[in-house]
Amino acid sequence: MSLRDRIATPAGKRRTVRTIFATIADRYDFITVLLSYGQDRRWKRRLIDLASPRPGARALDLATGTGDIAFALAAHGARVVGLDITLRMIELARDKVAPRTLGFLVGDMLALPFPSASFDIVTTGYGLRNVADLVAAIDEIHRVLTPGGQLLSLDFNRPSNRVVRSAYLAYLTVVGAALGWVLHRNTDTYRYIPASIRQYPGAAAVARLFEARGFAGVRCYPVLGGLMTIHHAIRT
Ligand SMILES: C[S@@+](CC[C@H](N)C(=O)[O-])C[C@H]1O[C@@H](n2cnc3c(N)ncnc32)[C@H](O)[C@@H]1O
Structure with a gap:
């Protein structure tokens, strides 16, 4: 069965995602730097700046x-x-030196x-982008946030321009297949990234979903020329 078919159902996507991330966990930090050309840290800093957490704020990183x-x-x-x-x-996160105000948990x-x-x-x-049911994930986030609480999400966008999208996904497919073969002898491991982007509704549609599921003030901040997006939304 093709990767695309395997992630076409919620159960199949859940199974595939679990296998892939268990496989790549030990190399995850290295791969993230490599695939983002070292930009990932900067995007995450931007997300934290937008959140501007006050000391003592209760935060959940999903x-x-x-x-x-x-961290x-x-x-x-x-x-x-x-x-x-x-x-x-979670084991790798726990191995890093964490302050007493930070804990890690295995959960869905x-x-x-x-x-x-x-x-x-x-x-x-x-x-x-990785969950089997996007609306259910947004509803869970809404439930655990206090009214006025903030949601911030960094993820790939799905470019709306067909030519840009095709070129971008083709690039990620070729690079992903090569990297998967070199590191894991499995071309599908990182081809999952473009496959999941194909299935993802894209930044504008995700923003509309947030609004439909009880968030207000939804903003999309483009990063990497709009190939990635940071969403910022307030729970009503
Ligand atoms: C691409 S990694 C992102 C890790 C980290 N947030 C970062 O920004 O570098 C995606 C993570 O989503 C986790 N994941 C996938 N489905 C999940 C779910 N239903 N509940 C919780 N975590 C999930 C995977 O185990 C994996 O660690």
Whole structure:
């Protein structure tokens, strides 16, 4: 079955995502620097600047991976939980030296183990594109945020221009296949990125979804010439 077919159903996408991130976890930090040409840190700093967490704010970083955004929030004085579905990612995050105000948890962002209105800020880096049910993820984020709380999400965009989109996805497919073969002897491992972008509604449609699911003041900040986007939204 092709990668595209495997991620076409929620159950198939969930299975594929879990396998891929368990496979790449130990090389995740290196791959992220490589694939973003070292820009990823800068994009995440921009997200944190937009959040501008006040000391003591309760923050939740979803799909935290090895914890970049969670650590940055904690460095600003927030009390942070980083949550990810992949045990190995959480183990790697826990291996880094964390302040007492930061903890990590294995969990599914589609069924968050927190009471309603528990957080002032929810962040996610490359999280929403990877979930099996985007609307359910947005609803869970809405539930755990306090009214007036902030949601910030950094992710790939799906360029609306057909020519740009085709060229961009073709580039990611070729680079992803080569990298997957060199690192894992599996061409699908990073071809998942363009495959998931194809399936993703794109930044403008995601912004409309936020509005439809109870967020206001939704802003899209383009990064990398609009190939990536930071969303910022306020829970009503
Ligand atoms: C591309 S990584 C992003 C890691 C980190 N946020 C960053 O910005 O570098 C995507 C992460 O999403 C996690 N993930 C995928 N589906 C998830 C879910 N349903 N709940 C929680 N985490 C999930 C994966 O395990 C993986 O660590």
